[in-house]
Amino acid sequence: MTDSPVIEVDRLAVAYGDFTAVRDLSFQVRRGELYALLGTNGAGKTSSLEVIEGHRPSASGTVRVFGESPQNRRAVRPRMGMMLQESGFSRDLTVRESVSLIGTLSGRRDNVDRVIGLSGLDRKSSTQVSQLSGGEKRRLDFATAVFGGPELLILDEPTAGLDIGSRDALWAAVDRLRDEGSTVVLTTHYLEEAQERADRIGLMHRGTLRREGTVAELTQTLPSVISFALPPGSPEPPIVGARNGSFHVETFDLQGDLHRLLEWAHRAGVELQQLEAGPTRLDDVFRALEAA
Numbered sequence: 361m362t363d364s365p366v367i368e369v370d371r372l373a374v375a376y377g378d379f380t381a382v383r384d385l386s387f388q389v390r391r392g393e394l395y396a397l398l399g400t401n402g403a404g405k406t407s408s409l410e411v412i413e414g415h416r417p418s419a420s421g422t423v424r425v426f427g428e429s430p431q432n433r434r435a436v437r438p439r440m441g442m443m444l445q446e447s448g449f450s451r452d453l454t455v456r457e458s459v460s461l462i463g464t465l466s467g468r469r470d471n472v473d474r475v476i477g478l479s480g481l482d483r484k485s486s487t488q489v490s491q492l493s494g495g496e497k498r499r500l501d502f503a504t505a506v507f508g509g510p511e512l513l514i515l516d517e518p519t520a521g522l523d524i525g526s527r528d529a530l531w532a533a534v535d536r537l538r539d540e541g542s543t544v545v546l547t548t549h550y551l552e553e554a555q556e557r558a559d560r561i562g563l564m565h566r567g568t569l570r571r572e573g574t575v576a577e578l579t580q581t582l583p584s585v586i587s588f589a590l591p592p593g594s595p596e597p598p599i600v601g602a603r604n605g606s607f608h609v610e611t612f613d614l615q616g617d618l619h620r621l622l623e624w625a626h627r628a629g630v631e632l633q634q635l636e637a638g639p640t641r642l643d644d645v646f647r648a649l650e651a652a
């Protein structure tokens with residue numbers, strides 16, 4: 361059944377001793393989508409992903425990956441590539457040996473040199489893991505995750521510590537996998553990456569899912585902002601919201617209010633200084649979540 365979700369999480373709880381890190385978490389990831397699980401520090405994203413990856417048992421609730429329990433390694437592992445926050449590479453192995461070993465363990469097939477090239481590690485192929493920089497280690501993590509073009513790719517803060525060129529290369533490789541039909545689950549603190557790429561977003565805070573939807577659905581719950589200043593002696597503008605001599609207007613009708621303001625300024629011959637207008641960003645949704 362191609363329409364069944366790739367991941368189904370139903371009332372998941374994750375506990376560390378007496379501490380419940382994740383509570384009543386439910387969400388589904390559909391085939392081919394990029395689902396971003398975002399949240400504040402300690403919200404429970406990695407704990408949840410670890411259950412999905414089969415690395416951690418749940419305290420309660422159910423998780424299904426391709427319809428199987430994630431503990432069923434034999435069924436799930438060949439179909440899932442993972443880029444964890446902490447990799448477990450042996451320090452003595454070279455890049456090439458690491459990709460080859462993890463590739464074999466994944467149960468998928470690929471050309472080791474192709475994967476090394478794709479991850480920008482060509483010149484480090486014979487270097488030991490212990491001699492790689494932090495960013496190079498992340499590239500190696502990525503190489504092993506995408507080995508063999510998995511149907512499901514789990515990326516836990518994939519671009520943390522990567523320079524801009526490495527980020528671009530990583531996203532280009534993810535885009536190629538998505539073109540081939542792969543499903544991606546992403547956590548990141550770079551909200552612009554999620555805003556640009558996610559089909560849907562789940563927002564976690566203190567162990568629970570607080571919001572879920574497309575970027576448009578999440579951002580339309582908060583007003584957009586228009587801000588500007590006026591030269592001394594200017595007439596009153598048609599929209600209200602004065603603050604310290606400048607104007608800061610929150611609106612759910614950005615286009616209409618901006619149109620009225622510009623028309624008024626044109627007719628009154630008033631210069632709108634430092635004019636800024638823009639839709640709500642994911643950052644604002646995030647801040648509202650933390651403040652709640």
Ligand SMILES: Nc1ncnc2c1ncn2[C@@H]1O[C@H](COP(=O)(O)OP(=O)(O)OP(=O)(O)O)[C@@H](O)[C@H]1O
Pocket residue numbers: 376379381399400401402403404405406407408
């Ligand atoms: N091994 C552990 N033992 C005890 N508590 C843990 C352990 N791992 C995580 N926690 C706690 O569980 C909570 C959730 O942690 P988790 O790493 O899942 O959060 P996160 O959303 O991935 O955070 P971040 O964005 O900071 O990486 C935190 O309060 C954390 O301190």
